[in-house]
Amino acid sequence: MTDIIIHCLIALLLPPLLLGVITKTKAAFAGRVGAPFFQPYYDLLKLMRKGSVFSTTTTWVFKAGPLVTLAAILVAALLVPLGRHHAPISFQGDMVLFAYLFGLARFFTAIAALDTGSSFEGMGAAREVTFSCLTEPTLFIALITLARMSRSLQLSTLLTYPTPAIWLAAGASMLLLVVALFIVLLAENCRIPFDDPTTHLELTMIHEVMVLDHSGPAFGVILYGAALKLLVLGAIFINIALPVTTGNSYGDWLVFVVAMLVLSVLIGVVESVMARLRMVRIPQLLVGATILSAFAMLLVLR
Amino acid sequence: MNSFADQLLVLVMLINLVMLGSSRLLFSIRAVAVQGAILGILPGLIHPFSGHLAAITVGIILIKGVLIPYLISDAVRKAHIRREVEPFIGYVPTLFLGAIFTALAFVFAEKLPLAPEHKELLFVPASIATLLAGFLILTTRKKAISQVIGYLVLENGIFIFGLLLTEAMPFMVEAGALLDLLVGIFVMGIVINQISQEFSSIDTSRLRALKEE
Numbered sequence: 086m087t088d089i090i091i092h093c094l095i096a097l098l099l100p101p102l103l104l105g106v107i108t109k110t111k112a113a114f115a116g117r118v119g120a121p122f123f124q125p126y127y128d129l130l131k132l133m134r135k136g137s138v139f140s141t142t143t144t145w146v147f148k149a150g151p152l153v154t155l156a157a158i159l160v161a162a163l164l165v166p167l168g169r170h171h172a173p174i175s176f177q178g179d180m181v182l183f184a185y186l187f188g189l190a191r192f193f194t195a196i197a198a199l200d201t202g203s204s205f206e207g208m209g210a211a212r213e214v215t216f217s218c219l220t221e222p223t224l225f226i227a228l229i230t231l232a233r234m235s236r237s238l239q240l241s242t243l244l245t246y247p248t249p250a251i252w253l254a255a256g257a258s259m260l261l262l263v264v265a266l267f268i269v270l271l272a273e274n275c276r277i278p279f280d281d282p283t284t285h286l287e288l289t290m291i292h293e294v295m296v297l298d299h300s301g302p303a304f305g306v307i308l309y310g311a312a313l314k315l316l317v318l319g320a321i322f323i324n325i326a327l328p329v330t331t332g333n334s335y336g337d338w339l340v341f342v343v344a345m346l347v348l349s350v351l352i353g354v355v356e357s358v359m360a361r362l363r364m365v366r367i368p369q370l371l372v373g374a375t376i377l378s379a380f381a382m383l384l385v386l387r
Numbered sequence: 388m389n390s391f392a393d394q395l396l397v398l399v400m401l402i403n404l405v406m407l408g409s410s411r412l413l414f415s416i417r418a419v420a421v422q423g424a425i426l427g428i429l430p431g432l433i434h435p436f437s438g439h440l441a442a443i444t445v446g447i448i449l450i451k452g453v454l455i456p457y458l459i460s461d462a463v464r465k466a467h468i469r470r471e472v473e474p475f476i477g478y479v480p481t482l483f484l485g486a487i488f489t490a491l492a493f494v495f496a497e498k499l500p501l502a503p504e505h506k507e508l509l510f511v512p513a514s515i516a517t518l519l520a521g522f523l524i525l526t527t528r529k530k531a532i533s534q535v536i537g538y539l540v541l542e543n544g545i546f547i548f549g550l551l552l553t554e555a556m557p558f559m560v561e562a563g564a565l566l567d568l569l570v571g572i573f574v575m576g577i578v579i580n581q582i583s584q585e586f587s588s589i590d591t592s593r594l595r596a597l598k599e600e
Contacts, residue, residue, distance in 0.1 A: 254390075256390075256394055257393065257394045257397040257398075261397075261401075368479060369408060369478055369479055369482070372479050372482055372483070373404070373408055373482065376404060376482060376483075376485075376486045377401075379486060379490075380397075380400070380401070380404075380486070380489065383489070383490055383493055384397065387493055387497070387512075
């Protein structure tokens with residue numbers, strides 16, 4: 086019971102802090118003081134107090150977009166085990182539901198962007214779905230590989246399955262999975278080198294262009310959903326990359342939170358040292374990630 | 388020790404894919420150098436230590452990892468070759484083909500009647516995958532210099548296969564193969580220089596038609 090409560094608390098409260106840590110890391114690299122760690126929370130509170138402006142051309146789809154997206158990601162957050170603990174909801178085959186909850190979230194973000202009738206947002210939607218076509222197989226193949234190794238289709242079992250012993254025995258395929266999942270993590274969360282979450286109104290951006298027309302609480306919901314998505318995909322990455330257990334339940338939660346913060350620092354470092362890729366190079370890297378995970382599967386299958 | 392050799396072979400296969408997907412010439416040359424150096428370490432892992440083994444390891448690392456890449460990049464510099472590799476088919480399709488070939492190599496290696504002690508190892512699939520990747524680089528790139536790189540990858544594939552036989556393969560044969568390779572690269576370097584002086588382009592697709600001056 087306490088584990089379920091802690092799971093929900095972490096899933097609800099931690100995500101904006103991750104964004105704060107990333108911003109702070111980037112500021113440190115640039116030699117600036119940077120916004121405080123809790124700035125994303127203030128931003129969210131500020132947005133929630135504001136009023137919304139809805140264009141007269143939009144319909145209910147536009148208003149439903151952010152809410153459905155957040156709801157789908159919240160359910161996904163309940164399905165994924167954080168650290169070494171089983172998730173509150175888990176059943177056989179929930180990995181498929183998990184992957185398609187992201188699909189649903191993306192569909193509603195894209196359809197809300199198309200609903201505004203702006204060609205600029207349509208372009209963003211087209212890019213988003215094109216690139217997600219390439220990241221989805223990677224995530225799926227990675228999950229299938231783990232399912233095959235753990236002989237279970239349940240996210241809670243297959244993600245808590247990796248242990249240091251398995252890393253020693255099948256190090257090559259685990260390493261391939263970790264690299265592929267890190268690329269997925271960056272691409273799905275619209276981080277550099279795929280997309281720049283801090284630019285607005287630029288022709289090269291992907292995700293940010295789709296949410297230009299949202300304002301006030303709706304935009305706050307979108308921001309919060311994006312942060313939550315970072316936590317969910319980060320949890321998958323950490324479960325595979327850092328399969329340690331302290332033996333103590335509270336110790337494991339602490340390890341998870343610290344690992345999540347370290348992962349945010351890592352993302353901040355990647356964003357600081359890399360430039361955004363040219364648009365034509367992005368599919369190449371994403372296909373590369375798919376091939377890495379397929380290769381890991383091949384090594385596990387033989 | 389064999390599991391470590393397997394990890395290195397996975398790395399070798401990854402380098403194949405990296406080379407198929409990369410667009411930079413110098414990057415490919417460096418990748419093939421790293422691949423050669425990894426292959427140099429491998430014999431030391433699967434055979435008991437001896438003076439002859441140490442000599443072969445040092446020789447392979449020096450020639451495949453340092454000397455040959457140096458000769459190729461020298462040719463690139465002298466012939467003023469542009470840094471893109473200019474493939475006939477795009478990078479993503481080649482990468483896909485490479486991945487399919489790697490998968491097929493695994494399937495094919497399963498079917499081969501191998502000695503039981505070699506069944507569990509990655510040597511045979513890695514060797515076939517590297518061979519096919521070499522063929523792919525040889526056939527899909529326009530520049531003569533990338534074809535040299537393809538040829539090197541091809542040779543690396545053959546070398547991995549040879550590792551299974553090193554018990555029976557005397558030092559002289561191995562040294563002879565390395566020497567042949569070295570001379571081959573040397574000659575190709577000169578030929579590429581000549582081509583670039585004569586034709587101001589080393590695009591092999593333009594060298595098909597013969598014409599009188």
